[in-house]
Amino acid sequence: MPPQKPLSLALIGIGGVGQAFLTQLALLQSRLKSKLDIRLVLIRRSTTQILDSSWRGLDIATAIKQLQDKSSSEGKGKLLGFEETCVHLATAPGHVVLVDCTSDPQVAGAYPGVLNKGISIVTPNKKAFSSSFSDWQDIFGTAANGPNAGEKEKGNGFIFHESTVGAGLPVLSTLTELIETGDEVTRIEGVFSGTMSFLFNSFNPVAGGGGSFSAEVGKAKELGYTEPDPRDDLNGLDVARKLTILARLTGLEIESPTSFPVQSLIPKELESCSSASEFMDRLPEFDSRMDDLKASATASGKVIRFVGSIDVATKKVKVGLEEFETSHPIAALKGSDNIINFYTKRYGANPLIIQGAGAGAEVTAMGVTGDLLRVVRLLR
Numbered sequence: 001m002p003p004q005k006p007l008s009l010a011l012i013g014i015g016g017v018g019q020a021f022l023t024q025l026a027l028l029q030s031r032l033k034s035k036l037d038i039r040l041v042l043i044r045r046s047t048t049q050i051l052d053s054s055w056r057g058l059d060i061a062t063a064i065k066q067l068q069d070k071s072s073s074e075g076k077g078k079l080l081g082f083e084e085t086c087v088h089l090a091t092a093p094g095h096v097v098l099v100d101c102t103s104d105p106q107v108a109g110a111y112p113g114v115l116n117k118g119i120s121i122v123t124p125n126k127k128a129f130s131s132s133f134s135d136w137q138d139i140f141g142t143a144a145n146g147p148n149a150g151e152k153e154k155g156n157g158f159i160f161h162e163s164t165v166g167a168g169l170p171v172l173s174t175l176t177e178l179i180e181t182g183d184e185v186t187r188i189e190g191v192f193s194g195t196m197s198f199l200f201n202s203f204n205p206v207a208g209g210g211g212s213f214s215a216e217v218g219k220a221k222e223l224g225y226t227e228p229d230p231r232d233d234l235n236g237l238d239v240a241r242k243l244t245i246l247a248r249l250t251g252l253e254i255e256s257p258t259s260f261p262v263q264s265l266i267p268k269e270l271e272s273c274s275s276a277s278e279f280m281d282r283l284p285e286f287d288s289r290m291d292d293l294k295a296s297a298t299a300s301g302k303v304i305r306f307v308g309s310i311d312v313a314t315k316k317v318k319v320g321l322e323e324f325e326t327s328h329p330i331a332a333l334k335g336s337d338n339i340i341n342f343y344t345k346r347y348g349a350n351p352l353i354i355q356g357a358g359a360g361a362e363v364t365a366m367g368v369t370g371d372l373l374r375v376v377r378l379l380r
């Protein structure tokens with residue numbers, strides 16, 4: 001049997017998710033070594049990168065150390081522009097896959113050009129899929145696995161982004177299958193943020209009590225649940241981005257994550273904070289406002305949770321705080337659990353429910369590694 005062509009892989013972003021992905025990649029390399037030769041040829045941070053121009057593949061542990069060890073010559077190399085790097089990357093042997101584990105909108109904005117070079121993309125970065133609707137159309141009009149892909153897109157890359165909604169939970173693959181098998185999705189609702197789930201089930205637990213809101217935000221950041229800037233969770237935009245992605249997959253042409261009501265939990269007085277650290281330092285000043293919301297819910301025997309919903313028929317999307325009876329499944333969530341209810345014609349009054357950790361480096365990396373395997377299967 002002729003040796004398989006190698007799969008050349010480039011990773012950008014070696015934060016929580018990126019490093020967890022590398023751990024899973026090392027496992028994949030050893031498990032698949034008789035069937036597939038996966039070579040890590042580039043890893044890149046925001047300020048430096050290591051590119052293996054021999055295309056033989058980097059040793060993962062050494063490469064991470066070099067990137068993290070600012071003093072190493074490798075780690076200090078002049079950072080080649082991202083687009084320039086991709087032109088070079090496209091010359092790597094076999095199929096090339098870019099793994100974008102950043103939350104950088106500029107990297108995401110380059111996706112159509114990357115796909116056009118025949119490079120596939122797997123990513124948990126929501127920015128590309130939740131910017132303008134025309135950007136969405138550009139991406140899926142270029143990808144070889146786009147809904148209307150034809151001869152023209154044949155040589156282009158594939159794109160998968162399961163971890164953009166519900167981390168590794170099979171939310172996007174389930175929605176895609178519901179739609180592709182002809183079911184009619186009428187409503188999607190639930191808890192879509194691991195950070196907000198954790199915040200409210202620890203600040204306002206069903207059993208009563210709970211810590212201060214700002215302290216719980218700090219814990220969510222330490223646990224690796226929040227966006228690189230926690231304000232992207234607290235302003236409701238992370239959930240809005242996820243609902244934009246889901247709504248677009250149902251066929252709704254949502255213009256942007258700010259084209260529907262999104263409740264922000266950022267105190268107006270802190271909207272001008274110039275940095276995440278300044279914001280986090282001042283957040284405790286406003287804990288009493290969240291305490292008042294909690295007290296009012298408690299007075300009616302309820303708890304507050306941060307939820308989202310899409311009504312496909314009326315095209316109504318909304319994101320914000322709601323009160324729930326303590327017996328409600330949403331009230332009972334633990335940790336970073338998401339719960340997503342798909343109401344469809346086929347499932348009727350009993351929705352298809354997906355529940356589980358919706359944030360955390362390892363469960364997110366699982367979705368990215370699963371997407372990489374989806375690309376591998378398409379190459380067979």
Ligand SMILES: NC(=O)C1=CN([C@@H]2O[C@H](COP(=O)(O)OP(=O)(O)OC[C@H]3O[C@@H](n4cnc5c(N)ncnc54)[C@H](OP(=O)(O)O)[C@@H]3O)[C@@H](O)[C@H]2O)C=CC1
Binds near residue numbers: 012016044
């Ligand atoms: N954490 C989670 O539970 C989940 C995260 N996600 C998504 O995964 C992505 C990564 O999240 P997470 O790992 O937690 O974030 P981190 O902040 O831990 O890591 C982000 C990494 O991206 C790097 N980076 C930023 N901009 C660039 C750039 N232009 N080029 C190269 N590298 C860059 C940073 O490098 P440097 O350190 O040099 O600045 C850092 O290493 C985000 O898009 C997030 O929304 C999705 C689902 C769940």
Ligand SMILES: N[C@@H](CC=O)C(=O)O
Binds near residue numbers: 164192196227
């Ligand atoms: N910050 C996000 C990460 C996953 O999308 C969240 O808390 O859900």
Ligand code: NA
Binds near residue numbers: 164167169171172
């Ligand atoms: Na997912």
